Amino acid sequence: MKKSLLRLCLFLISTTVFSQIYITNVTIIDVENQKLIPSQTVEITGNKISNIQSSKKVKIQESSTIIDGTNKFLAPGLVDAHVHFSQSGGLYTRPDVIDLKNELSYETEIAWTHDNMEDVLRRYLKNGITNVIDVGSTFNFLKQRKDFENSDHSPIINMTGPLLTTYEPAAFKGLENDNPFILVKTEEEGIKMVQKELKHNPDFIKIWYIVGADGLDIETSARKNLPIIKAIIEESHKNNLKVAVHATQRITAQLAVENGADFLVHSVDDELITTEFANLLKKNNIILCPTLIVHDRYLKTFAQDYSFDNHELMESNPYQLGSLMDLSHIDNKELVDGYKTMASSQQSKTRSENMNSNMMTNLKTLVDAGVTIATGTDAGNIGTMHASSYQAEVLAMKESGMTNWQIIEASTINGAKVLGHENNLGSVSVGKQANLILLDKNPIENINNLTTIDQVINKGQVFKVDSIVEDTPEVLAQRQLNAYNSRNIDAFLEPYADDVEVYNFPDKLLFKGKDAMRSGYEAMFENTPNLHCELENRIVQGNVVIDEERVRFGDRFMEATAIYHIEKGKIKKVYFVN
Structure with missing residues (x-):
């Protein structure tokens, strides 16, 4: 027995x-x-x-x-080899690029990134991304990632600490453990700062190799700062840590590789590279992450060109995506118009076209030379949303001439190679x-x-x-608002039930069913200039969301309240109170 x-x-x-x-x-x-x-x-x-x-x-x-x-x-599982958890992808996340701290404090923005890290991680997982590499974080995020080490809903997180940089933007000074930058002025400081990062257990070290801010020409500035770069790389390697380098000029990329860098996290965009340069990268076993879309995402945001596709409208965090459209109603008209004029200017367009052409051509040159390419988005920067921007990056790689097999290899096994994890990850x-x-x-x-x-x-x-990601009533309301402001009829209708009913409060039926909604809203999207809805206040009570809105139709404005009733994960009824 x-x-x-x-x-x-x-x-x-x-x-x-x-x-x-x-x-x-x-x-x-x-x-x-x-x-x-x-x-x-x-x-x-x-x-x-x-x-x-x-x-x-x-x-x-x-x-x-x-x-x-x-x-x-x-x-x-896919790998995004270039993300930033300390940045949300929204409008307020880079005060050094556009200062909107009078609209939303940067402390509020930082708090959001910490409070919503789980949502961001779940969105990566939902999009099939099971490994993310943060190539420029903070000491506070290095600490916070430990909360997700044993979470089944979290991708594997690899992370560096703050960027060791030859230039620190003034907007980030004084942030202590939430500062994504550590300014390094001498070789001795470089060694000391690597040792400081070691105490926080980073997976690798990242250098922001910024040149020209000292008033010198690009190559003179690059060579002036090279001893600092070399000292950081050597100290990191002594402690068995790989080094990633932000280098967007050919000369900074070349000098970084010649002095021991392991991972280049951007394309060279200032000139066309030579076969000799490509062979240097291959000889030194360099992995390069091209990050093709991030620059244009800034320009599209500032130009108020809200051309998001269905995938991004449905997969992005809806609040940060929605924030990108705040430029259409922010009161500081002088600032907003200045950025719009800059981003829409022929000079900006020509510069962007030249950069994109260089990056695309250079990527094909590197691929043909056998250099290891890893897919990465630079997600977190303004307009480059976490998780949902991955497919746009993939499509840009396709446009450069990479084959589907090469892209999938870059998105899986090559991403695992960045930190030497290819024996445990990256293939079936x-x-x-x-x-x-x-x-x-x-x-x-x-x-x-x-x-x-x-x-x-x-x-x-x-x-x-x-x-993996819960569509709460508030999320559904925000998602349809984003699509409305993007004039994307398919994404706008997606959160609604097939038999949705739309009323003028209290009981005048305007539409019933998605087909009727499509007819009404599609015509409005196509024919109404300057259409934009500003959310002024929101109340969430159970399955009911009440939005107070200010809607612009051409030169006219209308104050309205929309009441959304959600049933079984879809918006079932809407009441408009004018």
């Missing part, structure tokens, strides 16, 4: 500890050999891939979790961590299919994609 009970206990313990997940009949996207392997069954035990074999041969254990992968594609391989995405469509045929995510497997845990 005792022996039988013992055997039963041991059986129950073993089935609990070693319970398994099987993804059956799936096509594996083999990023290392660039081939599709159909009809496979992938076995996951704990948080590791424990076996892969033909579905015809596998024997599935009883009481296992089975995921039917028929007609689906299994890829490694036995023994690697089970960070995977199950896709409904083949991204090798169309790179847009990277967004057709059915399920995410993160650290061995399975998530249906729609369960």
Whole structure:
């Protein structure tokens, strides 16, 4: 009797500890050999891939979790190799670029980034990004990331501390442990600051190699600051830490690589690179993150060109995306008009076109030379939203001439290589961590299919994609407001129920059903100049959201109140009080 009970206990313990997940009949996207392997069954035990074999041969254990992968594609989780958690992506996140502290204090902005870090992480996971690399953070975020180390809803977070820089913007001075910059003036200070960062356990060191701010020409300034750069790199390597360098000029990138840099976090945008330069990067095993979209996102925001696509309108944090449109109603008209004029000027457009052309051409040169490219967005900068901007970056890489296989390789195994994690992450391989995405469509045929995510497997845990981020009533109200101001009819209608009813308060029916709404709003979006809705106040009570709004139609303004009733995750009724 005792022996039988013992055997039963041991059986129950073993089935609990070693319970398994099987993804059956799936096509594996083999990023290392660039081939599709159909009809496979992938076995996951704990948080590791424990076996892969033909579905015809596998024997599935009883009481296992089975995921039917028929007609689906299994890829490694994606890596965003360039993000900034200390920046929200919203309008108020870079006071050194545009000073709006009279509209919203920077202390409020910083508090938001800390308070909403979990939401940001969940949005990354929902978009299939299971590893994020913060290439310029703060000591407070290095501390906060520990809160998410054991969270199944968080991607793996790799992070540096503040940027060691040859130039510190005045707007960030005095922020102590929330400062993303540490100014370094001498070689001795560089060594000392690396040692200071070590106390906070960063995964690597980042240098902001800014030149020209000292009044010298680019190359003279670069060479003047080079001893500091070299001292930081050498001290970091002594302590077994890799070094990432922000270098957007060819000369700063070249000098950084020649002096031991490991990771270049931007494209060279000031000139076309040579084959000799590309070979230097390849010889030194440099990984480069091109960050193609971030500059234009600033210009689009300042020009008030709110051309967000459906993906970004639905996947971004809606409050920070909405903040980008605040320039349409901020009272400081002189400041706003000045930025709009600058961003819309022919000079800015020509400069942007030249930079984009250089970056695109240079990326193709590097790829053709065999340099390792890792996908990264620079998310957190104004207009480059966390998680949702990833696909726009991917499409820009496609435009440069990269093949779909090259892009997927850059987005998975190459991202894992940045910090030497390729033996544990980055491909669908036995023994690697089970960070995977199950896709409904083949991204090798169309790179847009990277967004057709059915399920995410993160650290061995399975998530249906729609369960990762909660659409609260307030989120739905904000999302449709953002789409309204973007004049995007499809994204505007998405939060509404198919049988939605729209009333003039209290009971005059205006529209019933999405088709009727589409007819009315689509015509308004197309024909109304200067259409913009400013949210003046919001009250949330259970499943009801009450928005007090000021709406501009051309030269006219109207004060209104909209009352949204949410049922089953959709806006079911709307009442307008004029």
